[in-house]
Amino acid sequence: MSGAEDKEEFTESLELRRQETNAEIKRQSQVYTATRDTLFPKTINHNGTHALSLEWVFGMNPALPAFSLQDHGQLVVFYAGAHVGVLYNHTSNSQHILQGHCNPISSMCVSEDRRWIATADRGPKSTAIIWDSYSGIPVHTLFECHPESGVIAMAFSRDTKHLVTLGAEEVQCVYIWDWTNEKDITNMKPLWFTELDPKHGFQDYIIFNPNDSTQLLSSSGSQVLFYSKTPGALQYVALKPEKSSSDTSQTTYMGGGSLSQSVFHWRKPQIITATASGCLVVWDLVEDLAGNQSLPTVKLIPIQRHPITALTVTDSFIVTGDSQGHINFYDERFLRLTSYTNFNLDAIVSISFSKECTEGYLEECTVEAKPLIIRNFVLSTISSTVVHVNTQNGTPDILLHEECGPVHAVACHPQQPTVAMGNQKGVLKVWDYNTKVIICSRFFETEKQIQCVTFDPKGFYLAVGFGSGAVHILNSSTLQSDPEECFHYSKDSIHHITFSSDSKYLATADDGKAVTVFRLQTSEDSVPRWGYLGRYYSHYKPIKDLLFGVHLDSTQPRLLSLGMDRRLVEYDLEKSDVNKLLILSSERIEQSDVPTGMTWYPPLTAEQFLLVSSDQYKIKLFNSTTKMCRKTLLGPTYGSPIKKTVVLPMSKDHATNSYYMAYITEDKVGLQILPLDGNPFKSSAVICHPTGVSTFACSYDGQFVFTAGGSDCTILSWEISLNALEGAATLGGKDMLPFYALLEGGRDGKFYREMEDLFYYCQIRHQGNDSMKKWQLSTKIPLSEVPSLMRALAYFPTEQEIENMHNEVKFSKYAETGNYVTDIDLEEVIKLYVNHRPALGISNRELAQAFHILGNHDNTGQPVLQRQELLQLLQAQGEHMTEEEMAECFTTLLGLNKDKEKGEEKGLEARERQHSGHDNNKSTSGDSEYLLECAIPDEISMETFTAHIMCIPSSAEKSGGSYPPE
Numbered sequence: 001m002s003g004a005e006d007k008e009e010f011t012e013s014l015e016l017r018r019q020e021t022n023a024e025i026k027r028q029s030q031v032y033t034a035t036r037d038t039l040f041p042k043t044i045n046h047n048g049t050h051a052l053s054l055e056w057v058f059g060m061n062p063a064l065p066a067f068s069l070q071d072h073g074q075l076v077v078f079y080a081g082a083h084v085g086v087l088y089n090h091t092s093n094s095q096h097i098l099q100g101h102c103n104p105i106s107s108m109c110v111s112e113d114r115r116w117i118a119t120a121d122r123g124p125k126s127t128a129i130i131w132d133s134y135s136g137i138p139v140h141t142l143f144e145c146h147p148e149s150g151v152i153a154m155a156f157s158r159d160t161k162h163l164v165t166l167g168a169e170e171v172q173c174v175y176i177w178d179w180t181n182e183k184d185i186t187n188m189k190p191l192w193f194t195e196l197d198p199k200h201g202f203q204d205y206i207i208f209n210p211n212d213s214t215q216l217l218s219s220s221g222s223q224v225l226f227y228s229k230t231p232g233a234l235q236y237v238a239l240k241p242e243k244s245s246s247d248t249s250q251t252t253y254m255g256g257g258s259l260s261q262s263v264f265h266w267r268k269p270q271i272i273t274a275t276a277s278g279c280l281v282v283w284d285l286v287e288d289l290a291g292n293q294s295l296p297t298v299k300l301i302p303i304q305r306h307p308i309t310a311l312t313v314t315d316s317f318i319v320t321g322d323s324q325g326h327i328n329f330y331d332e333r334f335l336r337l338t339s340y341t342n343f344n345l346d347a348i349v350s351i352s353f354s355k356e357c358t359e360g361y362l363e364e365c366t367v368e369a370k371p372l373i374i375r376n377f378v379l380s381t382i383s384s385t386v387v388h389v390n391t392q393n394g395t396p397d398i399l400l401h402e403e404c405g406p407v408h409a410v411a412c413h414p415q416q417p418t419v420a421m422g423n424q425k426g427v428l429k430v431w432d433y434n435t436k437v438i439i440c441s442r443f444f445e446t447e448k449q450i451q452c453v454t455f456d457p458k459g460f461y462l463a464v465g466f467g468s469g470a471v472h473i474l475n476s477s478t479l480q481s482d483p484e485e486c487f488h489y490s491k492d493s494i495h496h497i498t499f500s501s502d503s504k505y506l507a508t509a510d511d512g513k514a515v516t517v518f519r520l521q522t523s524e525d526s527v528p529r530w531g532y533l534g535r536y537y538s539h540y541k542p543i544k545d546l547l548f549g550v551h552l553d554s555t556q557p558r559l560l561s562l563g564m565d566r567r568l569v570e571y572d573l574e575k576s577d578v579n580k581l582l583i584l585s586s587e588r589i590e591q592s593d594v595p596t597g598m599t600w601y602p603p604l605t606a607e608q609f610l611l612v613s614s615d616q617y618k619i620k621l622f623n624s625t626t627k628m629c630r631k632t633l634l635g636p637t638y639g640s641p642i643k644k645t646v647v648l649p650m651s652k653d654h655a656t657n658s659y660y661m662a663y664i665t666e667d668k669v670g671l672q673i674l675p676l677d678g679n680p681f682k683s684s685a686v687i688c689h690p691t692g693v694s695t696f697a698c699s700y701d702g703q704f705v706f707t708a709g710g711s712d713c714t715i716l717s718w719e720i721s722l723n724a725l726e727g728a729a730t731l732g733g734k735d736m737l738p739f740y741a742l743l744e745g746g747r748d749g750k751f752y753r754e755m756e757d758l759f760y761y762c763q764i765r766h767q768g769n770d771s772m773k774k775w776q777l778s779t780k781i782p783l784s785e786v787p788s789l790m791r792a793l794a795y796f797p798t799e800q801e802i803e804n805m806h807n808e809v810k811f812s813k814y815a816e817t818g819n820y821v822t823d824i825d826l827e828e829v830i831k832l833y834v835n836h837r838p839a840l841g842i843s844n845r846e847l848a849q850a851f852h853i854l855g856n857h858d859n860t861g862q863p864v865l866q867r868q869e870l871l872q873l874l875q876a877q878g879e880h881m882t883e884e885e886m887a888e889c890f891t892t893l894l895g896l897n898k899d900k901e902k903g904e905e906k907g908l909e910a911r912e913r914q915h916s917g918h919d920n921n922k923s924t925s926g927d928s929e930y931l932l933e934c935a936i937p938d939e940i941s942m943e944t945f946t947a948h949i950m951c952i953p954s955s956a957e958k959s960g961g962s963y964p965p966e
Contacts, residue, residue: 034134036070039096040089048721051671051684051728052705054097056436057081058421059384059404059714065350066380067110067117068388069133072356077378077386077399078117078133080105082712083690085119087136090388090399093436096136100129103690104712106168107153111160112210114355122150122168123690130163130179140179142188153206157213162191166206166218172196174206174218174227174234192234200225200238209264217271221258224273224283239271239283239298261311263318267332274308274320280334301334309382314353314375321348321379327389340389343396347382354378384713403427404713408694409453409464410706413476417699419706420462420476421715422450428464428479433704433717442479447472449493452695456499456506463506465494471508471518473530485530489516496546500557505573506530507559509543515561515571517581534581536571539563545597545644552608552625562598562612566590568627587627591800593618597644600624602659604675606815611676613642613663617839619676629804630811634678634742634835638685640666644695647674648702651722660722662705664693669707669718671725678835680742681732684725688716736827742834755833758792759826780823783809789829795837799879805832844946851942864939893949894935 030038060066061080070076075090083105085098103123110117110133120128128142128151145151146167153166161180167173175190196203201220209215216227224239259281262273269285282299303320310321317337318330325345329337353375374391381387384404388397405425412419418439422428426448429441444450449467455476456463462476469490474481492512499506506518517533541564549558559571572584589595593614601609601621609621613635619642621631635642645663659674663685670685689709696707705718732738740747743755762785763777781789786809787802797805809828810820824832848863854873855863874881881889890896937944 126150
């Protein structure tokens with residue numbers, strides 16, 4: 001056999017092997033093997049691999065379209081809610097949720113064959129993701145394809161090979177991607193791109209020409225742009241109409257209203273644009289239009305009276321949707337064929353036709369009926385109503401009727417699998433979250449703006465707080481109320497509402513910083529009714545939480561409120577009378593941290609504690625009776641501090657029989673294993689609402705958490721897996737390993753060795769440095785040495801924080817043993833250090849803000865502090881210092897040597913004493929002031945304070961920026 005034949009045989013062998021490999025990959029790939037039935041199997045298995053799994057999306061984004069994916073066999077639609085895409089199977093009443101974005105979805109599109117879905121978002125680290133609609137698997141991701149502002153619009157070409165993205169930048173960019181190319185997908189670059197002139201307006205819509213993938217169009221409210229792909233470039237031209245003296249219809253559309261959407265004609269070289277005046281603008285495309293050699297002719301065709309809000313083309317029809325919820329079909333001569341006007345809908349946002357089509361009859365308005373190819377379609381409205389229309393019989397089927405609005409209220413029934421949710425439009429709904437069916441609903445026409453809801457512990461009442469200050473107490477089964485139980489004692493928005501554990505009291509907190517209490521009035525010969533008890537302006541800053549409890553020595557309820565003024569207020573319900581709500585105590589529980597929420601700590605100890613979270617990523621436990629801070633712990637640090645916490649009901653199914661806590665931050669929902677100890681691996685969180693989560697609630701059985709997204713108009717249901725949470729905590733290590741990880745360098749790092757050395761030095765210092773006795777080393781140091789050790793580790797606690805640390809150690813075993821703890825070992829010191837030190841340190845921004853508040857501006861506009869003002873502030877404000885303490889601190893910070901200067905100042909000191917007659921103490925004060933005057937300039941800028949006095953880099957050196965604006 002010749003060498004050529006050997007080579008040919010070898011090549012054929014390689015090709016055969018490659019084909020076999022590809023075939024095997026396809027057999028194993030979930031995407032290649034997926035079918036239409038893959039996504040929604042008849043039986044769904046929940047594997048619980050994540051601590052929190054998104055299980056259902058209530059609501060949708062009304063500004064984005066809804067797409068028809070399947071019609072015959074299974075009715076499946078696709079829409080967006082918050083930062084996720086939702087594949088909703090109306091036939092089986094099930095959802096498959098596409099998770100992958102960390103910002104709200106701003107644009108989405110589907111391919112011609114409905115196999116592929118693309119979603120994109122706007123915001124930091126924005127992405128565009130292409131999904132397989134059969135399996136729900138992401139097949140390609142464009143990371144930061146528009147890094148400045150994300151994507152505002154996108155579209156597939158008809159053959160699905162290309163994806164165009166329109167950016168939301170100030171100078172918008174258009175990119176065309178070959179996303180099906182598997183080569184170098186990590187560093188993919190667009191095949192064509194161009195920048196748009198801002199004078200054309202903000203473009204928010206873009207599509208390919210279905211007949212020619214080299215052509216595209218985009219539009220804004222006032223301008224249509226036509227694009228043409230050339231080798232290596234993407235060119236565009238603005239379509240500007242020209243008036244014609246011979247044809248009065250060829251007039252500018254500007255007088256007829258703004259533009260809405262545009263489409264390519266299915267057969268002719270035309271672009272059709274809808275306007276808010278009910279007209280269609282028809283652009284006749286000419287050769288070499290992108291070269292600007294000629295402009296298209298334009299016709300303005302009035303076709304209806306109402307503004308056109310949606311425009312699309314299907315088969316040989318032009319289809320419009322208008323502000324009255326009407327759907328109209330037109331032929332290529334712009335003659336109306338048929339209309340759907342009896343659906344009672346509001347403004348149409350999108351119209352999406354089914355991929356499947358059947359031959360039927362369409363009754364025309366102008367000629368006799370004739371056979372046409374018709375398709376069913378799905379439309380969405382501005383109020384988040386999604387309707388499926390069967391074109392053969394003309395009947396609508398409402399798939400979703402969300403009546404979306406900003407949602408800030410959600411509560412779970414204490415004994416049943418139901419959840420209540422209310423929005424700013426005044427719509428209150430109660431869902432069965434197992435069957436995903438609405439049990440009852442009510443629309444409040446006069447109050448609107450539902451701010452908060454809550455069930456009483458028995459599940460009989462549902463209390464609703466409104467933005468108007470009204471409070472309605474409803475029957476939880478019917479959502480009806482007695483007019484006498486609708487209260488209007490406040491003009492400020494109600495933001496907190498809660499029942500007592502015996503269901504006899506209801507308390508609210510409003511924007512007016514007041515607490516109002518209602519009491520259930522009972523008598524033998526009348527039906528129990530709710531009545532007003534009293535109102536008290538108990539805080540001077542907004543109230544962050546309101547909580548009922550039970551007195552330890554009785555079964556009587558107790559009520560507490562917590563405000564941004566750092567005060568914990570308890571009310572005397574027993575002695576209060578009608579129009580006379582009394583306060584039992586009001587105590588400041590924080591020094592500088594701002595409380596964000598509170599809840600009762602479960603009975604894990606012999607004492608009863610209040611769990612209070614703060615804006616500095618700390619969680620503190622306060623004795624419920626003495627209000628003493630008994631423990632400070634590092635809270636979850638997921639970008640923003642905890643806003644609200646709820647202890648989950650004890651799970652009957654979980655083997656560990658432990659307690660768990662759910663919490664929300666600014667944009668995340670998380671779980672925490674109790675008891676709290678500062679171990680970061682015992683906590684887990686996921687993004688729930690990128691624009692901000694307003695509140696949340698837990699189901700009565702501890703299986704679900706429901707988060708309300710506020711402005712994104714959605715409520716998300718999260719399924720809890722405690723086994724996954726425990727498993728993740730186990731991976732973090734046992735005993736001290738998680739805490740060593742919080743130290744710089746870990747257990748083997750330099751910082752730990754320094755901490756160890758300082759720990760043993762504290763023992764030596766306590767026994768006396770000059771002692772001639774043999775030092776006795778042990779594993780513990782006295783509690784009195786802890787402040788010095790902390791300061792040596794560069795954490796400088798205030799006197800209040802030192803007292804909190806002492807109390808935490810001293811009383812740690814008092815309830816069990818009756819004895820105080822007076823010493824502490826190294827492991828306890830490490831836990832104390834990582835839990836008490838500032839979670840994020842002191843930022844340059846905080847220093848800059850302090851200088852702006854305390855200082856004056858010099859001639860350059862920078863804030864400065866006068867030396868005398870600084871010294872007076874240190875001696876008079878906060879935990880004020882004595883002159884001696886202040887002099888000692890500055891002497892140490894500035895490196896002043898008293899011994900060196902003692903001789904130089906002796907003569908001056910003697911003369912000053914002779915003339916002034918000051919005593920020794922005053923003389924010492926004078927010496928200190930003289931030293932500081934020599935070392936500290938008259939005017940202290942932030943750079944001077946950080947670099948010269950504190951010896952840390954200034955903000956300008958670190959960031960190269962300037963001070964924030966005043």
